[in-house]
Amino acid sequence: MENKVTAIVNQKGGIGKTTTALNLGYALSEEGKRVLLIDFDPQASLSSALGIKADNKANIHTLMSAAIEEMETEGNYIISIKENLDLIPSTLDLAGIEMTLVNVMSRETILKSIIDEIKKDYDYVLIDCSPSLGTLTINALAACDSVIIPVTPEYLSAKGLGLLVRNINLIKKRINPGIEIDGILITMLNKRTNLSKEMVKAINESxxxxxxxxxxxxxxxxxxxxxxxxxxxxxxxxxSVIEYEPKNQVSSAYKSFAKEWGDTK
Ligand SMILES: Nc1ncnc2c1ncn2[C@@H]1O[C@H](COP(=O)(O)OP(=O)(O)OP(=O)(O)O)[C@@H](O)[C@H]1O
Ligand SMILES: [Mg+2]
Structure with a gap:
């Protein structure tokens, strides 16, 4: 088992983080890899995309709370989605954790302490982050080996990307020296603008x-x-799109991306 932990991160909202976590995870599981998805967003979009409502179940919020108290979590917090694909769901309660964490010692590494206990069972752990650079995202960056940065052509701004890289560098320096940026994944690409001169220019500028x-x-x-x-x-x-419309171009693209990314070391 590779036990690679990767955060899907971008402080910009609505650029395809959750869709990428879900479909990359799904594609890898179809390749026979054992994958754990962690919904680390209080919006719980990934959980609801998989039809999971976790309000009365153990979830990433109850896990974080227990880890802060150094207690064991009761109940099964890992939900099996399909063969080789598991999920730790999220709820809106996770939003409150940022306030709780303010007074907690080693507050940046609470998620890491949770993941370090369970990653041995997986080839890949994918963390779906919320659109912010707050304490939750810092926890994700402290817990991961690498990051994937999804971005739409419209938001491929040097500034936004620079801010994110600056934060990743700070984490690298202070908390998680091993963190790597695997790369930028362009999402929601309009076929007509595919590799247009403007796109290539924007990529090169960034x-x-x-x-x-x-x-x-x-x-x-x-x-x-x-x-x-x-x-x-x-x-x-x-x-996932891959399950819903296996022959759709988005499905093929995520499957090819899963292969490309799986080959990056
Ligand atoms: N390739 C695509 N083509 C068309 N629509 C897409 C594509 N990928 C994602 N979307 C849609 O765009 C919206 C935002 O996607 P998604 O939820 O994955 O972004 P996000 O970065 O996770 O958002 P947030 O920052 O709010 O968590 C969703 O409605 C999703 O269905
Ligand atoms: Mg999302």
């Missing part, structure tokens, strides 16, 4: 800016995820 500011060569994955109404439809059916 990566050039990161190179200048942080002396860091950031990779942009070759596989890009096209835009399709099926992505939203799949969620309404409580399914």
């Amino acid at each position: 990566t050039g800016y990161i190179k200048n500011q942080y002396d860091l060569d950031i990779k942009v994955f070759d596989n890009m995820i096209p835009i399709s109404v099926k992505a939203g439809e799949a969620i309404l059916h409580r399914k």
Whole structure:
């Protein structure tokens, strides 16, 4: 087992983090890898995309609370979605944890303490982050080996990316020296603008800016995820796109991306 922990992160909202966590996880599980998805967003979009309502069950909030108190969590907090694919769900209660954490010692590494206990059972642990750079996301960055940064062509801004990289660098320096940026995944790409001159220019500008500011060569994955109404439809059916419409171009793109990413070391 590889036990690789990866955070899907971008402080910008609505750019495909949850869709990527779900479909990358699904694709890897189909390849026979054991995958744990962690919904680490109080919006609980990943849990609801899988039809899981965790209000009365053990979930990532109850796990975080127990870890803060150094207590054991009661109940089964890992939900089996399908063969090789598990989920730790989230609830709105997770939003309150940021306040609780303010007075907690080692508050940045609470999630890490939880994941370190369970990652041995998995090839991949994927953390779906909330759209912020607050304490929750810092916990995710402290707990992971690597990050994937999804971004839509519209928001491929050097500034937004720079802020994120700056935060990752701070975490690297202070808490988690091993953290790596696997790369940027372009999502919701309109076929007509596919690799247009403007896109290539925007990509080069952003990566050039990161190179200048942080002396860091950031990779942009070759596989890009096209835009399709099926992505939203799949969620309404409580399914990954890959399960809902296996032949859809979004499904193929996530499967190819899973292979490309799985090969990065
Ligand atoms: N490839 C795609 N084509 C079309 N729509 C998509 C695609 N990927 C995601 N979407 C839709 O875009 C919306 C935002 O996607 P998603 O929830 O994955 O983003 P997010 O970054 O997790 O958002 P948040 O920051 O709120 O957590 C959703 O309605 C989703 O169905
Ligand atoms: Mg999300």
